[in-house]
Amino acid sequence: MKSKPAASPLETFVACAHQMLDPATPEPVRRAMEPRLLAQLPALRALGVFELFELRDPAMRTWLADELEGRGADFQQTRPVFLLQQT
Template identity: 85%
Template sequence: MSTIFARAPSADIRVTPLEAFVACAHQMLDPATPESARRAMEPRLLALLPALRALGVFELFEVRDPALRTWLEDEMGAPAV
Protein backbone atom coordinates (compact mmCIF):
# COMPACT_ATOMS: atom_id res chain seq x y z
CA MET A 1 0.00 0.00 0.00
CA SER A 2 1.35 3.39 -0.90
CA THR A 3 1.85 6.05 1.73
CA ILE A 4 -0.42 9.09 1.61
CA PHE A 5 0.36 12.17 3.65
CA ALA A 6 -2.13 14.88 4.56
CA ARG A 7 -0.58 18.31 4.59
CA ALA A 8 -0.86 20.45 7.67
CA PRO A 9 -3.48 23.15 7.28
CA SER A 10 -2.08 26.56 6.43
CA ALA A 11 -3.42 29.80 4.99
CA ASP A 12 -3.30 28.52 1.43
CA ILE A 13 -3.71 24.74 1.86
CA ARG A 14 -6.93 23.27 3.20
CA VAL A 15 -7.46 19.61 3.98
CA THR A 16 -11.05 18.47 4.22
CA PRO A 17 -12.11 16.05 6.97
CA LEU A 18 -12.58 13.34 4.36
CA GLU A 19 -9.10 13.87 2.90
CA ALA A 20 -7.54 13.80 6.36
CA PHE A 21 -9.49 10.65 7.29
CA VAL A 22 -8.44 8.81 4.14
CA ALA A 23 -4.79 9.80 4.59
CA CYS A 24 -4.78 8.73 8.25
CA ALA A 25 -6.63 5.49 7.47
CA HIS A 26 -4.08 4.59 4.80
CA GLN A 27 -1.29 5.19 7.30
CA MET A 28 -3.08 3.15 9.97
CA LEU A 29 -3.44 0.21 7.55
CA ASP A 30 0.10 0.34 6.22
CA PRO A 31 2.12 -2.44 7.88
CA ALA A 32 5.23 -0.28 7.61
CA THR A 33 3.74 2.44 9.83
CA PRO A 34 5.35 2.29 13.29
CA GLU A 35 3.03 1.61 16.22
CA SER A 36 3.93 4.96 17.75
CA ALA A 37 2.75 6.75 14.59
CA ARG A 38 -0.50 4.76 14.61
CA ARG A 39 -1.16 5.75 18.20
CA ALA A 40 -0.44 9.38 17.36
CA MET A 41 -3.02 9.26 14.53
CA GLU A 42 -5.81 7.81 16.67
CA PRO A 43 -6.81 11.13 18.31
CA ARG A 44 -6.80 12.84 14.92
CA LEU A 45 -9.09 10.18 13.47
CA LEU A 46 -11.38 10.44 16.47
CA ALA A 47 -11.54 14.22 16.11
CA LEU A 48 -12.67 13.79 12.50
CA LEU A 49 -15.57 11.45 13.27
CA PRO A 50 -18.19 14.11 14.15
CA ALA A 51 -17.58 15.95 10.86
CA LEU A 52 -17.62 12.73 8.85
CA ARG A 53 -20.85 11.61 10.49
CA ALA A 54 -22.42 15.03 9.86
CA LEU A 55 -21.45 14.72 6.19
CA GLY A 56 -23.07 11.27 6.06
CA VAL A 57 -19.85 9.59 4.96
CA PHE A 58 -20.56 6.36 6.84
CA GLU A 59 -24.05 6.17 5.39
CA LEU A 60 -22.59 6.28 1.88
CA PHE A 61 -19.37 4.30 2.28
CA GLU A 62 -18.27 1.23 4.19
CA VAL A 63 -14.85 0.81 5.77
CA ARG A 64 -13.69 -2.49 4.28
CA ASP A 65 -10.81 -3.25 6.62
CA PRO A 66 -12.36 -5.32 9.44
CA ALA A 67 -10.00 -4.11 12.18
CA LEU A 68 -10.37 -0.43 11.30
CA ARG A 69 -14.15 -0.82 10.89
CA THR A 70 -14.47 -2.47 14.32
CA TRP A 71 -12.31 0.20 15.96
CA LEU A 72 -14.40 2.98 14.41
CA GLU A 73 -17.66 1.26 15.41
CA ASP A 74 -16.41 0.96 18.98
CA GLU A 75 -15.44 4.62 19.04
CA MET A 76 -18.70 5.82 17.50
CA GLY A 77 -20.86 3.52 19.61
CA ALA A 78 -22.85 2.27 16.63
CA PRO A 79 -22.25 -0.20 13.78
CA ALA A 80 -22.70 2.52 11.17
CA VAL A 81 -19.46 2.05 9.26
Protein backbone atom coordinates in the same frame (compact mmCIF):
# COMPACT_ATOMS: atom_id res chain seq x y z
CA MET B 1 3.61 33.27 -0.44
CA LYS B 2 0.92 30.75 -1.11
CA SER B 3 -0.52 28.99 1.87
CA LYS B 4 -1.54 25.38 1.65
CA PRO B 5 -5.31 25.01 2.01
CA ALA B 6 -6.46 23.03 5.01
CA ALA B 7 -7.30 19.43 4.32
CA SER B 8 -10.96 18.47 4.44
CA PRO B 9 -12.13 16.07 7.15
CA LEU B 10 -12.42 13.33 4.54
CA GLU B 11 -8.88 13.91 3.25
CA THR B 12 -7.50 13.87 6.79
CA PHE B 13 -9.45 10.72 7.66
CA VAL B 14 -8.27 8.86 4.56
CA ALA B 15 -4.64 9.90 5.03
CA CYS B 16 -4.67 8.82 8.68
CA ALA B 17 -6.44 5.55 7.89
CA HIS B 18 -3.92 4.71 5.18
CA GLN B 19 -1.04 5.32 7.58
CA MET B 20 -2.66 3.30 10.33
CA LEU B 21 -3.30 0.36 8.00
CA ASP B 22 0.15 0.37 6.44
CA PRO B 23 2.16 -2.45 8.06
CA ALA B 24 5.35 -0.41 7.59
CA THR B 25 4.04 2.41 9.81
CA PRO B 26 5.84 2.40 13.17
CA GLU B 27 3.61 1.93 16.21
CA PRO B 28 4.30 5.44 17.65
CA VAL B 29 3.20 7.02 14.35
CA ARG B 30 0.12 4.81 14.24
CA ARG B 31 -0.81 5.86 17.76
CA ALA B 32 -0.31 9.52 16.81
CA MET B 33 -2.77 9.07 13.93
CA GLU B 34 -5.56 7.72 16.14
CA PRO B 35 -6.66 11.03 17.70
CA ARG B 36 -6.39 12.82 14.34
CA LEU B 37 -8.58 10.18 12.72
CA LEU B 38 -11.10 10.17 15.57
CA ALA B 39 -11.34 13.97 15.48
CA GLN B 40 -12.78 13.70 11.96
CA LEU B 41 -15.69 11.46 12.96
CA PRO B 42 -18.19 14.20 13.88
CA ALA B 43 -17.77 15.93 10.51
CA LEU B 44 -17.90 12.66 8.57
CA ARG B 45 -21.05 11.58 10.42
CA ALA B 46 -22.64 14.97 9.76
CA LEU B 47 -21.84 14.60 6.06
CA GLY B 48 -23.37 11.11 6.04
CA VAL B 49 -20.16 9.47 4.85
CA PHE B 50 -20.75 6.31 6.89
CA GLU B 51 -24.24 5.93 5.45
CA LEU B 52 -22.78 5.95 1.94
CA PHE B 53 -19.54 4.01 2.37
CA GLU B 54 -18.33 1.08 4.41
CA LEU B 55 -14.74 0.60 5.50
CA ARG B 56 -13.25 -2.53 3.93
CA ASP B 57 -10.81 -3.25 6.75
CA PRO B 58 -12.77 -5.28 9.33
CA ALA B 59 -10.59 -4.29 12.30
CA MET B 60 -10.82 -0.58 11.54
CA ARG B 61 -14.56 -0.87 10.80
CA THR B 62 -15.15 -2.52 14.19
CA TRP B 63 -12.92 -0.04 16.04
CA LEU B 64 -14.67 2.97 14.53
CA ALA B 65 -18.13 1.48 15.14
CA ASP B 66 -17.17 1.03 18.80
CA GLU B 67 -15.85 4.60 18.95
CA LEU B 68 -19.01 6.00 17.39
CA GLU B 69 -21.22 3.96 19.70
CA GLY B 70 -19.19 5.02 22.75
CA ARG B 71 -19.70 8.69 22.04
CA GLY B 72 -23.30 8.49 23.21
CA ALA B 73 -26.53 10.21 22.25
CA ASP B 74 -24.83 13.56 21.62
CA PHE B 75 -23.14 11.97 18.65
CA GLN B 76 -26.04 10.09 17.07
CA GLN B 77 -26.47 10.56 13.34
CA THR B 78 -29.31 12.84 12.43
CA ARG B 79 -30.59 12.46 8.92
CA PRO B 80 -31.09 15.59 6.83
CA VAL B 81 -34.72 16.63 6.38
CA PHE B 82 -34.77 15.74 2.66
CA LEU B 83 -33.70 12.17 3.50
CA LEU B 84 -36.32 11.83 6.20
CA GLN B 85 -39.02 12.83 3.71
CA GLN B 86 -37.83 10.16 1.23
CA THR B 87 -37.92 7.25 3.65
